[in-house]
Amino acid sequence: MNYFGGIEAGGTKFVCVVTNEDNNIVAETRFPTTNPDETMSHVIQFFEQQNQVLPCPIASIGVACFGPIDPEPLSEKYGYITTTPKPGWRDTPITQPLRDAFHIPVAIDTDVNAAAVGEAAWGAAVGFDYFLYLTIGTGIGGGGIVNGRPLHGLIHPEMGHIRLPHDWQRDPYAGFCPFHGDCFEGLAAGPALFGRWGQPGDMLAPDHPAWELEAHYIALALQSLICTLSPKKIILGGGVMQQAHLFPMIRTQTLQLLNGYVQSPAILDDIENYIVPPGLGSRAGVMGAIALAQQVSHNV
Amino acid sequence: MNYFGGIEAGGTKFVCVVTNEDNNIVAETRFPTTNPDETMSHVIQFFEQQNQVLPCPIASIGVACFGPIDPEPLSEKYGYITTTPKPGWRDTPITQPLRDAFHIPVAIDTDVNAAAVGEAAWGAAVGFDYFLYLTIGTGIGGGGIVNGRPLHGLIHPEMGHIRLPHDWQRDPYAGFCPFHGDCFEGLAAGPALFGRWGQPGDMLAPDHPAWELEAHYIALALQSLICTLSPKKIILGGGVMQQAHLFPMIRTQTLQLLNGYVQSPAILDDIENYIVPPGLGSRAGVMGAIALAQQVSHNV
Numbered sequence: 001m002n003y004f005g006g007i008e009a010g011g012t013k014f015v016c017v018v019t020n021e022d023n024n025i026v027a028e029t030r031f032p033t034t035n036p037d038e039t040m041s042h043v044i045q046f047f048e049q050q051n052q053v054l055p056c057p058i059a060s061i062g063v064a065c066f067g068p069i070d071p072e073p074l075s076e077k078y079g080y081i082t083t084t085p086k087p088g089w090r091d092t093p094i095t096q097p098l099r100d101a102f103h104i105p106v107a108i109d110t111d112v113n114a115a116a117v118g119e120a121a122w123g124a125a126v127g128f129d130y131f132l133y134l135t136i137g138t139g140i141g142g143g144g145i146v147n148g149r150p151l152h153g154l155i156h157p158e159m160g161h162i163r164l165p166h167d168w169q170r171d172p173y174a175g176f177c178p179f180h181g182d183c184f185e186g187l188a189a190g191p192a193l194f195g196r197w198g199q200p201g202d203m204l205a206p207d208h209p210a211w212e213l214e215a216h217y218i219a220l221a222l223q224s225l226i227c228t229l230s231p232k233k234i235i236l237g238g239g240v241m242q243q244a245h246l247f248p249m250i251r252t253q254t255l256q257l258l259n260g261y262v263q264s265p266a267i268l269d270d271i272e273n274y275i276v277p278p279g280l281g282s283r284a285g286v287m288g289a290i291a292l293a294q295q296v297s298h299n300v
Numbered sequence: 301m302n303y304f305g306g307i308e309a310g311g312t313k314f315v316c317v318v319t320n321e322d323n324n325i326v327a328e329t330r331f332p333t334t335n336p337d338e339t340m341s342h343v344i345q346f347f348e349q350q351n352q353v354l355p356c357p358i359a360s361i362g363v364a365c366f367g368p369i370d371p372e373p374l375s376e377k378y379g380y381i382t383t384t385p386k387p388g389w390r391d392t393p394i395t396q397p398l399r400d401a402f403h404i405p406v407a408i409d410t411d412v413n414a415a416a417v418g419e420a421a422w423g424a425a426v427g428f429d430y431f432l433y434l435t436i437g438t439g440i441g442g443g444g445i446v447n448g449r450p451l452h453g454l455i456h457p458e459m460g461h462i463r464l465p466h467d468w469q470r471d472p473y474a475g476f477c478p479f480h481g482d483c484f485e486g487l488a489a490g491p492a493l494f495g496r497w498g499q500p501g502d503m504l505a506p507d508h509p510a511w512e513l514e515a516h517y518i519a520l521a522l523q524s525l526i527c528t529l530s531p532k533k534i535i536l537g538g539g540v541m542q543q544a545h546l547f548p549m550i551r552t553q554t555l556q557l558l559n560g561y562v563q564s565p566a567i568l569d570d571i572e573n574y575i576v577p578p579g580l581g582s583r584a585g586v587m588g589a590i591a592l593a594q595q596v597s598h599n600v
Contacts, residue, residue: 083563153530162524224462230453263383
């Protein structure tokens with residue numbers, strides 16, 4: 001009987017869960033992200049309490065972490081949050097305090113890579129070894145699975161920061177990204193909806209022109225991501241994508257932008273199953289952490 | 301003693317080579333790409349003649365092929381050129397005629413993926429398992445190596461067709477891509493230089509404003525590709541990149557566009573070794589084909 005721990009470590013809140021051998025969540029807690037010491041103490045306390053009541057202690061822990069992180073096992077700062085602008089969190093070790101406390105394997109990846117791993121295990125990408133998970137919410141990030149493994153590379157992808165065509169006449173909003181102004185995140189994440197229209201996205205009616213423009217930017221990004229990675233499926237999660245009426249608009253505009261160039265039946269004939277919402281819904285991150293925990297447990 | 305055959309199958313010309321065990325080219329031919337029957341006959345004839353004079357017959361053949369191709373070994377059309385607009389070449393089998401003629405293993409990949417494999421074997425990416433090769437010439441294409449293997453995915457990447465910001469006031473040229481107008485290829489491949497300035501690139505002086513604009517588009521594309529793939533190195537080949545003065549301009553503008561967001565010493569402190577020309581020069585494609593041949597030979 002194996003129990004696993006999962007942590008969705010976000011910049012605003014932490015979610016910790018324990019799952020049983022049927023991958024059902026048997027315990028859960030969530031608390032605001034304060035400073036690293038206090039936050040990690042809460043995490044450790046939660047799993048210590050669980051270990052006391054479970055039939056056997058948790059076997060391993062996975063962390064789906066806000067970033068940037070160092071995911072390179074051979075690196076000196078493996079398992080650290082590195083250059084985040086979030087006050088107090090720069091150069092913060094995440095995995096080592098958990099290893100020290102529980103003496104079990106601990107895995108870490110970016111929140112979006114973990115969500116992709118979770119979607120591959122139990123969500124919309126079961127059976128896919130090559131796909132893209134994109135979250136569009138307060139920020140925008142992408143996790144890519146290539147040949148069954150998350151993309152890392154030099155550091156890890158930061159797909160929210162690709163550049164897009166920006167028609168300033170149609171949309172004079174300058175974008176809010178402090179680094180790039182009108183990159184994808186700067187133009188299309190939640191704060192851009194608020195900045196452009198003066199209301200949060202979930203206050204805008206489905207027929208508001210905000211959504212056609214939002215779908216336009218997302219489709220521009222998808223066209224570039226399809227041409228760069230050639231994913232076999234694209235999962236769009238995050239708060240903004242809870243506006244379900246965005247999906248048909250995005251599919252239509254993506255097809256228009258590709259303009260028949262990528263001759264694949266998956267895109268041309270079956271776009272409804274090519275660009276899809278997460279199978280795990282808002283659980284993608286934390287269940288991805290569980291999937292990471294199970295992988296690292298099997299590797300030991 | 302092992303001899304290998306390599307074919308760089310381009311839309312304009314074919315180059316066929318044979319290498320010896322020291323990876324030196326011992327025979328080479330090149331001829332224009334006409335119709336598939338005639339062209340493939342030339343190829344087969346060349347290798348047949350070589351087999352008669354070599355101490356032993358060639359062990360395997362690799363093809364670095366113009367596309368799109370079907371690189372999926374389990375697919376019905378594996379080894380075909382598929383939806384190319386090139387007259388007469390749509391749905392043309394490339395690997396099977398070679399297997400039928402020589403009864404040896406034959407490998408195929410896109411010209412850019414093959415060039416990347418060649419650069420990893422003997423060029424600028426020796427020791428790198430995660431990098432990007434981009435060719436900027438008559439067209440633009442990208443080959444990505446991730447965890448030591450070329451990116452394929454749904455079909456294969458078409459990195460020349462990502463969308464870029466286009467300041468129409470600065471540059472009223474509409475782009476020449478028949479599918480997307482002002483995508484990366486439409487704005488920055490060789491024909492765009494001619495279309496915009498009325499002269500081919502190699503006639504434009506190094507201080508012509510064409511190059512600052514050209515570097516601008518290439519840097520915009522690199523910024524997006526870095527944010528999507530996080531490559532550990534970027535190799536820029538192709539005819540346009542033979543203008544060596546482009547490299548420092550591209551490096552400077554890429555750093556400006558990233559604006560410190562990707563905190564990696566490889567980029568921030570060592571950009572001269574991060575964005576580089578091919579180590580194999582114009583041999584990248586055909587030596588990539590040889591590398592594919594060697595891999596498929598070892599796999600048998």
